[in-house]
Amino acid sequence: MNDQIKQDEVNKAVWAACDTFRGTVSADVYKDYVLTMLFLKYLSDVWQDHYDEYKKQYGDTPELIAELMTSERFVLPESGNFTTLYKARHEPGNGERIDKALHAIEEANVGKLRDVFQDISFNSNKLGEEKQKNDILRHLLEDFSRPELNMRPSRIGNLDVIGNAYEFLIKNFAADAGRKAGEFYTPPEVSELMAEIMDMAEGEEACDPTCGSGSLLMKCGRRVQAKFGGSKRYALYGQESIGSTWALAKMNMFLHGEDNHRIEWGDTIRNPKLLEVDPRRTNNMLEPSRDRLKHFDVVVANPPFSLDKWGIDTAENDRFGRFRRGLPPKTKGDYAFILHMIETMKPKTGRMAVVAPHGVLFRGSSEGTIRQKLIQENLLEAVIGLPEKLFYGTGIPACVLIFRKTKTDDKVLFIDASREFKAGKNQNQLDANHLAKIVETYRNRQTVDKYAYLATPQELAENDYNLNILRYVDTFEEEEEIDLVAVRAERLKLKAELAVLEEKMDGYLRELGY
Numbered sequence: 001m002n003d004q005i006k007q008d009e010v011n012k013a014v015w016a017a018c019d020t021f022r023g024t025v026s027a028d029v030y031k032d033y034v035l036t037m038l039f040l041k042y043l044s045d046v047w048q049d050h051y052d053e054y055k056k057q058y059g060d061t062p063e064l065i066a067e068l069m070t071s072e073r074f075v076l077p078e079s080g081n082f083t084t085l086y087k088a089r090h091e092p093g094n095g096e097r098i099d100k101a102l103h104a105i106e107e108a109n110v111g112k113l114r115d116v117f118q119d120i121s122f123n124s125n126k127l128g129e130e131k132q133k134n135d136i137l138r139h140l141l142e143d144f145s146r147p148e149l150n151m152r153p154s155r156i157g158n159l160d161v162i163g164n165a166y167e168f169l170i171k172n173f174a175a176d177a178g179r180k181a182g183e184f185y186t187p188p189e190v191s192e193l194m195a196e197i198m199d200m201a202e203g204e205e206a207c208d209p210t211c212g213s214g215s216l217l218m219k220c221g222r223r224v225q226a227k228f229g230g231s232k233r234y235a236l237y238g239q240e241s242i243g244s245t246w247a248l249a250k251m252n253m254f255l256h257g258e259d260n261h262r263i264e265w266g267d268t269i270r271n272p273k274l275l276e277v278d279p280r281r282t283n284n285m286l287e288p289s290r291d292r293l294k295h296f297d298v299v300v301a302n303p304p305f306s307l308d309k310w311g312i313d314t315a316e317n318d319r320f321g322r323f324r325r326g327l328p329p330k331t332k333g334d335y336a337f338i339l340h341m342i343e344t345m346k347p348k349t350g351r352m353a354v355v356a357p358h359g360v361l362f363r364g365s366s367e368g369t370i371r372q373k374l375i376q377e378n379l380l381e382a383v384i385g386l387p388e389k390l391f392y393g394t395g396i397p398a399c400v401l402i403f404r405k406t407k408t409d410d411k412v413l414f415i416d417a418s419r420e421f422k423a424g425k426n427q428n429q430l431d432a433n434h435l436a437k438i439v440e441t442y443r444n445r446q447t448v449d450k451y452a453y454l455a456t457p458q459e460l461a462e463n464d465y466n467l468n469i470l471r472y473v474d475t476f477e478e479e480e481e482i483d484l485v486a487v488r489a490e491r492l493k494l495k496a497e498l499a500v501l502e503e504k505m506d507g508y509l510r511e512l513g514y
Helices: 009-022 026-056 062-069 083-086 094-108 130-143 161-183 188-198 216-226 242-255 336-342 365-376 431-443 457-462 484-511
Strands: 207-209 233-240 262-266 275-282 285-294 298-301 351-357 380-383 396-404 412-416 452-454
Touching: 009 130, 009 161, 026 094, 026 130, 026 161, 026 412, 062 285, 083 094, 083 130, 083 380, 083 484, 130 298, 188 216, 188 298, 188 351, 188 396, 188 431, 207 216, 216 233, 216 242, 216 298, 233 242, 242 457, 298 336, 336 351, 336 365, 336 396, 351 412, 380 431, 412 431
Parallel strands: 207 233, 207 298, 233 262, 298 351, 380 412
Antiparallel strands: 275 285, 351 396, 380 396, 412 452
16 A cells, blocks of 8 residues: 555544544543553554565565564564454453563563553443443544545655654544643644753753653754654653553554663662663673662653642652652642752753743742742843743743853843743644744843843842742733824824714704705
8 A cells, every 4th residue: 555644644543533432421530541542553563564474575484584574673573463363353351462462562572561561451340331331442443444544654754743743633632631631742833942042962862850741852853854864863751650651651662663761660769770881790681779869961851730748758759869859849840840850960961841830930939939049149140021821721921941060250130931832722832933933042041122031140139039930031012002192182182083973964954955
């Protein structure tokens, strides 16, 4: 099948597959089933495409074909093939068969897919009783067998159709999922903005300690590819606390061909897992050091806003010393994530971008103390105010804080980008022009009337280290002066014209007998 593939048709086909679940389970539940089936179908199509190509060349030597298939990015057991599942779709036990297929794939690819499917069960009672569940899954298998979802490399070529479809689904699930969307998705324009500012280079390592589906991390990687002719000489690291979302990230990385990644599952504050490797070997295995967090060139994150119960009990005796500048409030974890990220920046090249609610800019008490110390250490480089209603699940405006270990000056740049956006019914957006203006202003690092202000350490101190953007960027628009004499003259002129018209009207009425 060599017909020209269109991204929109693929997107519509995978979104239509969601109709199988609508009215039965909510979007935040069925997203895992649809995304996992898309992943399974892609693996099967790639495997079959390569197998068929080898068969054309070496049809009489099945042993050679089998040997050649071992060099693939993954192994696909016969029981894990979509075609096998599709052929048996009318038989009872679809849920159990799909679960077994996923476990077989996992076991055959332990290095890349260990535990990825452990939180996803197609045999779950969430899909109803056995007969209903079997029917739903039969329809799902039929949805993914449609010609539009033939994702063989020989058909899609070098296009990232599957990766784009995956991102399309994640974005639409975020729109449907309301507040829960924040667990796994950062709006693409915000990710693009952060990746542009971080400007990751070849050979660098990036980390997102609250990585969600991994999209923000991959934007940083694509920046390298765009600048260095498709180079993949970089590494991506992440940690995610929610099991199903961690699985999303692993599958997302795989589908985008990001093999040089390490995504850990666990709570970043209570149990950070991205640690430095100890050069000492035990049983010929490299063991993580218990004393040091791994450092990165680029650190990016969109942590949960003002997280309650973020882990203050363990933070009081943190063995990594992340909270030596102060302990964040018990019910607001914003600075817990910021301080963790600060500690993971490399000493010279380290820089970070973090999304946060505006409260981190001005709240007092321990947050005020932490903020003051970060400024006095000359780590804060810029504060960028974003428009409201950009993020799924919350209408409040947010900001992006930029920190850098080695700054070129001791000032802080404030950018008020909150008033320039493309308005939408449910979500506002930043277009390419908005993003370009923010990035250019950040790079020029100069005051721009009504838009940006480069504040000195003295000015920050005079404001008691309050970073409220409106304290620095004057967006007040003066009203045009009113010339009262001219207004009075115009009024008298209009009054005289009205009197003439009324006199004429009275004459016409008299002629008509009124």
